[in-house]
Amino acid sequence: MNALNTVEYMHQLGAQAKAASALMARASAATKNKALKALARLLRENVEPLQIDNARDLERAVANGLSEPMVDRLRLTPKVLETCAQGCEQLAAMADVIGEIIGMKQMPSGIRVGQMRVPIGVFGMIYESRPNVTIEAASLSIKSGNACILRGGSEAIDSNKALARLVAQALAEAGLPEQGVQLVATTDRDAVGQLIAMPGYVDVIIPRGGKGLIERISREAKVPVIKHLDGNCHTYVDDPCDIAMAVKVADNAKTNKYSPCNASEGLLVARAVAAEFLPLIGAVYAAKGVEMRCDPEALAILQSVPDAKLAAATEQDWSEEYLAPIISIKLVDGVHEAIAHINQYSSHHTDAILTRDHMHAQQFLREVDSASVMVNASTRFADGFEYGLGAEIGISTDKFHARGPVGIEGLTSLKYVVLGEGEVRS
Numbered sequence: 001m002n003a004l005n006t007v008e009y010m011h012q013l014g015a016q017a018k019a020a021s022a023l024m025a026r027a028s029a030a031t032k033n034k035a036l037k038a039l040a041r042l043l044r045e046n047v048e049p050l051q052i053d054n055a056r057d058l059e060r061a062v063a064n065g066l067s068e069p070m071v072d073r074l075r076l077t078p079k080v081l082e083t084c085a086q087g088c089e090q091l092a093a094m095a096d097v098i099g100e101i102i103g104m105k106q107m108p109s110g111i112r113v114g115q116m117r118v119p120i121g122v123f124g125m126i127y128e129s130r131p132n133v134t135i136e137a138a139s140l141s142i143k144s145g146n147a148c149i150l151r152g153g154s155e156a157i158d159s160n161k162a163l164a165r166l167v168a169q170a171l172a173e174a175g176l177p178e179q180g181v182q183l184v185a186t187t188d189r190d191a192v193g194q195l196i197a198m199p200g201y202v203d204v205i206i207p208r209g210g211k212g213l214i215e216r217i218s219r220e221a222k223v224p225v226i227k228h229l230d231g232n233c234h235t236y237v238d239d240p241c242d243i244a245m246a247v248k249v250a251d252n253a254k255t256n257k258y259s260p261c262n263a264s265e266g267l268l269v270a271r272a273v274a275a276e277f278l279p280l281i282g283a284v285y286a287a288k289g290v291e292m293r294c295d296p297e298a299l300a301i302l303q304s305v306p307d308a309k310l311a312a313a314t315e316q317d318w319s320e321e322y323l324a325p326i327i328s329i330k331l332v333d334g335v336h337e338a339i340a341h342i343n344q345y346s347s348h349h350t351d352a353i354l355t356r357d358h359m360h361a362q363q364f365l366r367e368v369d370s371a372s373v374m375v376n377a378s379t380r381f382a383d384g385f386e387y388g389l390g391a392e393i394g395i396s397t398d399k400f401h402a403r404g405p406v407g408i409e410g411l412t413s414l415k416y417v418v419l420g421e422g423e424v425r426s
């Protein structure tokens with residue numbers, strides 16, 4: 001930031017991003033792919049130095065008492081870096097959608113009307129302390145011909161600065177402006193306040209985080225926002241269902257990883273299958289140290305499970321996103337009550353039904369008001385890479401422009417193109 005104050009610094013980033021966005025937008029597919037391949041190579045060449053920078057973040061995080069799932073998401077292991085590199089290569093291998101024209105139709109007047117896919121321009125993104133997101137956002141920004149300003153979580157500042165240097169190097173190698181992807185190199189939250197209030201420079205803000213972040217964005221943003229918010233996701237075990245499959249999926253949905261927004265925080269169980277299903281999943285959760293916050297009926301059934309960590313659920317539990325080895329459990333009459341509970345308490349991110357009943361599955365898909373609704377699958381699948389998008393900016397919990405995992409198309413818009421041969425309107 002040198003001698004600039006936060007306002008001046010953010011305006012400088014904004015002006016640079018705006019200037020870079022014009023060059024990013026007209027870059028050829030080959031140039032953008034060259035930058036992505038260079039970034040993949042640089043990530044592989046810099047595994048050790050990146051881990052040294054990451055170690056500083058990790059030391060601070062542990063000293064500050066960050067929980068294990070949060071420390072885990074901060075870690076840049078060789079495997080995480082390799083996944084990032086592969087992600088860049090996969091994006092490079094994908095077709096370039098920028099400039100494609102769709103739906104061209106001949107009108108009675110003689111003009112032809114279609115739509116061209118174009119970059120949004122400049123997006124600002126605020127996200128959690130997960131440094132691999134810096135690479136996912138940067139690579140998607142490059143491929144989609146946008147410029148971006150990235151503000152990662154403060155715990156990841158050293159890792160993000162190191163990654164941003166590699167992104168700048170990759171852009172320069174490809175002949176693209178280094179300011180095409182910029183990191184906010186301060187943890188001062190005033191910078192966030194500025195980023196969300198620069199309509200002259202920033203076209204859209206993508207906040208990826210919890211309730212505190214969104215409250216501020218909703219209050220202060222002066223540019224359009226695509227919200228990527230918390231995940232109070234549910235798994236509903238229906239009657240009838242394949243009990244063995246339900247145990248496997250409900251286990252994965254909760255315990256595969258605790259920190260992601262797509263982990264299930266609530267387990268709803270049809271009363272008719274509870275006596276059979278709950279002791280089985282209860283034993284799995286007990287073995288993994290997952291605390292179960294239960295309604296009275298579920299609590300009564302689970303008392304028999306050895307070593308189960310049980311507690312009575314409060315009203316607050318139904319709305320809670322734990323991001324931890326805790327799950328709320330409630331019995332319901334059936335699919336109607338499950339849907340009503342989910343629509344009342346879910347954060348409209350991702351919810352799943354485990355069922356053998358086709359009609360129940362269809363009803364769930366139609367009536368649950370969430371960005372992803374799933375049948376017989378783990379909520380952990382709500383992810384851009386898993387959905388075939390190559391990478392993801394995050395999971396939009398908004399209904400406009402982009403909903404669910406956001407990839408390249410979510411960072412573009414369609415403008416009308418009209419082709420004529422001198423026609424005039426009568």
Ligand SMILES: NC(=O)C1=CN([C@@H]2O[C@H](COP(=O)(O)OP(=O)(O)OC[C@H]3O[C@@H](n4cnc5c(N)ncnc54)[C@H](OP(=O)(O)O)[C@@H]3O)[C@@H](O)[C@H]2O)C=CC1
Nearest residue numbers: 127128152153154192209210213228229230231261394395
């Ligand atoms: N829908 C999605 O795609 C995703 C959603 N999430 C959600 O993110 C949350 C977990 O991450 P967590 O780190 O706890 O999220 P936070 O909301 O605490 O932090 C996310 C980012 O927002 C910043 N931030 C938070 N509050 C403010 C504020 N008032 N003013 C300015 N900046 C702010 C943080 O900065 P600082 O570092 O300074 O705190 C950080 O950069 C969960 O709710 C999870 O579901 C996570 C990943 C994906």
Ligand SMILES: N[C@@H](CCC(=O)OP(=O)(O)O)C(=O)O
Nearest residue numbers: 073128130259260261382383
């Ligand atoms: N789509 C991502 C979700 C990432 C996510 O939620 O991250 P975080 O909240 O930082 O653990 C995945 O499943 O990997």
